[in-house]
Amino acid sequence: MRTAALYTSIGSLVLSALAAAPAGAWEHPGSAEARGTAIAAARATAAGIDFAACPEEEMLPDSLKCGTVKVPLDYAEPDGRQLELTVSRTPATGPAEERQGAFVYNPGGPGASSITFPLAGELPEWKEIAEAYDLVGYAPRGVNGSSAPLSCQDPAAYTKGPTDAPTHPNQEDKERRVARAKAYARGCAEHAGETLRHYTSLNNARDLDVLRAALGESRLTFMGASYGTYFGALYATLFPSHVRRMVFDSAV
Template identity: 65%
Template sequence: MRAAALYGTIGSLILTGLTGLPTTPAHALDPGRAEARGVALAARQAAAKGIDFDTCPAVEGLNDTVECGTVSVPLDYAHPHGKHISLTVSRSRAGGGDAERQGAIVFNPGGPGGNGMFYPLLAGLPQWRNIADAYDIVGYAPRGVGRSAPLSCVNPAGFVKGPTDAPEHPTAAYKKRQLTKARAYARGCARRGGAGLRHFTSLNNARDLDVLRAALGEKKLTFMGASYGTYFGALYASLFPTHVRRMVFDSIVNPDPRKIWYGNNLDQSAAFERRWADWRRWAARHHAVYHLGRTPQEVLASYEKASRQLQKRPAGGTVGPAQMQSAFLKSGYTDSHWARDARALSAYLRGEDGPLITLAAPDAASARAAENENAVYTVVECNDASWPGSWETWDRDNSRLAKKAPFETWSNAFMNLPCAYWKGPRQRPVDVHIGRRSGLPPTLLLAAERDAATPYKGALELQRRIAGSVLVTERGAGTHGIGGGPNACVNRYLDDYLLDGRLPARRTYCGPRPEPRAIG
């Protein structure tokens, strides 16, 4: 489940056959003693070497307040003396005095496939000032992402081209074409990734995090993960509970092994339908500004009219129904996009293509990064768990769901479909249960009740599985990634925890942020 906002992105891929990988039983990649010894060795070596921070390469797009370096991690922790890969790391130094300093805080934005190198830029935002005074803010690109041993499954030049279609109720012929694409995508991952592809997993992301902790000179880790970052953060807490100082989980993936990852993607599609309805209700209340309809049903009719027109004549020659749907899906992540999307749709229906083209047209300049993100997402999720290998199962489950949640269901399913044909080894997902005697300190969980990318039930499930965890809920809100946002109540609890280690009651609520203003 790819999820993003401040932190990640959506998506899923289908199981496809990786013919270049040996078939291995599902239990073959389970965590074991050999991997544990490998992590300990790699961490000792990283602690001795440290990170040689220097000016960041221009390609990272960071300003001169941020410095960059690399940390070496084993490709395969069962063989720590074998091949190593380099992970890129970024850092902004704590701005406060020596008395305020609390070490480093490491951030991950989600994904799989999210690049966290930008995180030190948070130090310049008012909401993060207190945390930035106390901590070195550290971001990094996980294995496979960006310049960290990057993965690729297809030629990036053709990855983001449009226009394309996005039927909510696809025909049998359309489904057949998507099956062909899914098989080809999986074969591309296998061919380009080679034998090492099997080691790009959530468990290895958690192990890499411990090596990064050691390289930073931190005896215990302070970590904030969002979206997918909460999942491998939970794996880290399971593997290394005594290595944790403080840990924040923001917008939480359901860690139930039965949900990793096929079930989580079905839940996500259902939740996006609710957020799509939230946007349509908002647009209807502002009919006087946007003229999209006085009811949610009329707003939907306006959207569907635009989709039909784009099917016949793509805007700018590149924006078809799929490009518009992908752009509007982002409103499910954050309501800060609501007015922007309503303006673009309104202008398009009045005959003005420009705002919709600006919003949704494929961007050739970002094609390489987008293809890399999608490749990492696919590889990690396909490697992490066993997916249904029968197309009949996918067709049945998604056809049933699309009857009540058509907006994202099939686009999400087709994105994940390569996993149906994956020939590589699969892990058995870790059954996260962390008791009070594990040594894990109390942790902070943040979630919005109407989050679509990581539905709220996931936060309740993780709290049940981590003893001593405290959940702060933003009521009636649906933005994905709420820490450091506009809600002062949420930010107060975040500051209290990260700065002083103080937590509220086990289940605490904050009122929702104001809905966005209608801007014509």
């Protein structure tokens, strides 16, 4: 487990660099990306989400239901190629008149999925939240087979841990880590090609707004952890009027 976690951290560091928003990337209200997001959100509102049994490969209990949301690969071209993001949900367990809407969670990464998150409602600590909210998890773009995976290296190589994990790395150790990270980044570029530039934090935030719309929510209740706090903050910057409540845990 330790070696797998270490390699995951290497990949996450590289994907963080790939996902970081460049200076001056904030779009103006009338930009092509802003218009594309509004179009995608309107379509998602009309389509909603058809929740049914989750894919067998997810190996999830029957109490959890899954569906998909379509988002543009490129928000500047909302009529172009579409990605399907997998979404999971458990409905609020309390009285209907006390329901407060959907509660969306992202655990960070980058590259982590919250598909199993709604199962947290079965824990005593989450009972009151599960009574008031539909608990919603999802797989962001690039995360798994159902959400347009971004493949950066052979899975066998990814799960093979490095031979050393020194507590106090020397310069040679650091150079090896840098070399592995660069090789990982090259793999992302080689596998994804031109589409790589669309796997960004800004597009993650836009996807989140389309998910909000598909859930039928006028404003978003969101909890993010680690990297999830970063693009949650991007979301609040891009869509301040769409925020209901946000909780940031282990803020980046």
